[in-house]
Amino acid sequence: MTRTLIGYARCSTDKQDLEAQKQALAALGVAEDRIYTDHGMTGTSRARPGLDQALAAVRESDTLVVSKLDRLARSVPDARAIADQFAAKGVRLALGAVVHHPPDPMGKMFFNVLATFAEFEADLIRARTREGMAIARARGKLRGKQPKLSERQQKDLRRMHGSGEYSISDLAELFSVSRPTVYRTLEPRQPTSRTLGSRPICFGRIA
Template sequence: MHIGYARVSKQQDQDTATQVQALRKAGAERIYEEHASGGRWDRPELHKLLGNLRPGDVLVVWKLDRLSRSLKDLLHLLDGLNTRGAGFQSLTEQIDTTTPAGRMMLQMIGAFAEFEREMIRERTNAGLAVARSEGRVGGRRSKLTQQQQAELVRGVREERYTQAEAARLFGVHPATVSRLVAGRRPPLM
């Protein structure tokens, strides 16, 4: 069975009529319509559609970006379809995973996506290395000053208060107190 998915953003001046017409012309027997952003995962109609897919079904969309705005998410969705034994067709881009040429095209898209992820990772690591060499350290800033950290550790070690009391007193998570007291991150003085 060919199952269509039509999506437009939430703006009121948009409708799915053009997409629905193209999906019907392509043989979609059932069409799910949605007014939601393509960058979000909380799309009830898409989830209904995916829940109703059976092996041998084909998900049909007008354009790839109707299914997802993110290449990573798109590939994740398409991998899920493949796992379920369902096919995929994009009418505008003429991708059809029910044919060998369509599967090859999808693998090429996946290869480019993987290349892009690797390039981003490489640039990120290079940027972090430069920042470290300049003395900058990433991560969240400490909620406690150096003096507060020292006082917290001293107070717990001298048994003026328990770790739970120290967490409440200093407004931090109990795990933060445990880490400081255990000396895994010694207090800065």
């Protein structure tokens, strides 16, 4: 029976990492047209079209090759679900140069251990990210969305528009912003007011 190597590579953001994985798969004997990829997909997301195509392509006695287990799955339930598909199809899994046979008890145990460590690593990364963001907020380094134009730039934009010499497109190009931003900047400001007795006191510039 013919045995085919099917490769799978995934990266979340860095295309260079994807190319490195493809080169590693090629070095393991996987043909270029047998490599399926997902780019911009996290390992925790099961909606990965490239992986679905790879799983559909493997047949009995074939081997799915990945550089590391965390490229294939980042959670224990996901890894076990994929292993079950391998077992049902009679497909082997190669993590780098090491081949595992999911139906084999030792292979299944080792696969589950690796999946547990992959999930643990993913949890650590998420925890460190949350901790880093909390520290940054405490130090005032993480702020809300900042305005695209400073107060001075907004005043200059309104003055230039009031001169009648500049169109909306001109202003957008000069200040390196979008036309909607120009329109928002030109919107009249609503004066703040408060009531003192029965007479409102208004603060703001009189148009």
